[in-house]
Each structure stands twice: as structure tokens, then as C-alpha cells.
Amino acid sequence: MVSSKITPVFSLAAFAVIHSLTASLPFKRLLVRGLGSRADWLYLPVYSLVAMLTILPLVYQLYKNPGRVLYKIPSPWRWLMVGGQLIASIIAPKAFLDAPNRFKIRSQLSVPQTPEAGSLNIRGIYRWVRDPFLLSGLVIIWLTPTMTVNLLVIYLLTTIYLYLGSLHWESRLIAQFGDEYREYQRRVNRLIPKSWKNAKDIDKFKE
Structure with a gap:
């Protein structure tokens, strides 16, 4: 009984360490340093693949136990919940498309007000919520x-990990x-989406 809980927790911890x-x-x-300019376009797909592969043992253990x-x-009601999950699954790829400059390695390693850092360029889903991945x-x-x-x-441990990850990402x-x-x-909440009026205020902030 106890081992059926400890093993998934261990798998989640291993995933969190590798992911972080x-x-x-x-x-x-x-x-x-090792890949040069290729790092920007190679990193994200490889990172996503590694994340998927390292989460599979946890998924399997939860499926079995x-x-x-x-x-x-x-x-x-269950189908309404599933529908909400499907809608939420669209948010993450939308967030990537709305802010590609946030995920370029060279931009992340730069300092503010430099050409490498780029501009914040708030658009799309980021007008409503600061961390759509957390949401x-x-x-x-x-x-x-x-x-x-x-x-x-x-889920409780994952919620804590996601929130701490959001704090680190914003730093x-x-x-x-x-x-x-x-x-x-x-101007914009981390998790609770803003109203349409507040989203329009963000448009004024960008100008």
C-alpha cells in the first residue's frame, strides 16, 4: 500500500530534477557553447521529447496502481470536465506561438534593453494571463x-512544482x-485571466 504511493512520488521527483x-x-x-546557433532550434523539440519520455514511468505507475x-x-458533468481539459490542452501550444522570443536560448541568456533580449511584445493569450502554462x-x-x-x-505535489516553476520562470x-x-x-494576473476591459488596457500599455 505504502510502496504504491512512494514509487509514483519518486518518479515525479526524478522527472522534476531532470526537467529543472x-x-x-x-x-x-x-x-x-557546444552547439552555437543550432541550440535555439534544437533545444525546444529535444527538451519536449525528454520531458515526455521522463514522465512516462509516472503515467504507467499511476495507470497500474x-x-x-x-x-x-x-x-x-464528467464530459464538461473533459471538454475543459481539451480546451486547456490548446493553451500551451498557443502560448508558444504568442511569445516565441521568450523561449529562445540566446534571448534568455541576454540582459534587458539589448537586441538579443528582444522586446516583451505582449500579444494573444498573454494579454489575459501571465503564465498560461501554469493555468x-x-x-x-x-x-x-x-x-x-x-x-x-x-496532483498536489505537481501543483506545488508548477507554481514554484512559474515563480522561477518569471524571475x-x-x-x-x-x-x-x-x-x-x-497589470496582468499570473493565473486568473483578466477581463476583456483589462486586456484592452494591456493594448494601451504596449503602445
Whole structure:
């Protein structure tokens, strides 16, 4: 019983270590030194592949040992939850498309107000919420229609990890964009989407 909970936690911890290491600036500096200009276009697909492969053991363990069922949402509500998960799954790729400059290694390693850092260029989903990846991740996990003991433990730990990751990611964005990003933080929430009126205010802020 205890081992069925510890093993998924260990797998999540291993994933978090690998995920954090490969997302770190020292690792990216090492890539730039070794790959040069190829680092920018090679990093993201390889990073995504590594993340997917390292999360598979956890998914398998939860599939084999989900634990005691805590609740199961009946239809039609469960399908509304699944629909919410599907919508949230679109947010992450949309976030990549709306801010490609945020994910270029050379931009992340630069300092504010330099050509390499680029401009913040707030558009798309970032007019509504500062961290769409955090939002989509939380929606996907917490709208799971069937909740078990093991899932709940992993989801709680994942929520903490995602939130801490969001704090760390924003510290990098401040280093990259400086006061421009601090002003953006003041105007847009990290997680709760802004209203249409506030999104229009962001358009004025960009001008």
C-alpha cells in the first residue's frame, strides 16, 4: 500500500530534477557553447521529447496502481470536465506561438534593453494571463473526472512544482526584460485571466 504511493512520488521527483536541470540557464549556456546557433532550434523539440519520455514511468505507475477511488464525477458533468481539459490542452501550444522570443536560448541568456533580449511584445493569450502554462496545467490535472488517492498525492505535489516553476520562470523574464516585465506583472494576473476591459488596457500599455 505504502510502496504504491512512494514509487509514483519518486518518479515525479526524478522527472522534476531532470526537467529543472534541462531548463536551467547553466545547461543552456553549455548548449550554446557546444552547439552555437543550432541550440535555439534544437533545444525546444529535444527538451519536449525528454520531458515526455521522463514522465512516462509516472503515467504507467499511476495507470497500474491508481489507488482507492475518492470520487467519480457522473455524466454529463464528467464530459464538461473533459471538454475543459481539451480546451486547456490548446493553451500551451498557443502560448508558444504568442511569445516565441521568450523561449529562445540566446534571448534568455541576454540582459534587458539589448537586441538579443528582444522586446516583451505582449500579444494573444498573454494579454489575459501571465503564465498560461501554469493555468493549463492546473486545469488539466484538477478537472480529472475520477480522482484516486495516488492521483491526489501526485496532483498536489505537481501543483506545488508548477507554481514554484512559474515563480522561477518569471524571475528569468525580469532578468530578460527588466522594468517592462515588472509593469506587465502589475497589470496582468499570473493565473486568473483578466477581463476583456483589462486586456484592452494591456493594448494601451504596449503602445
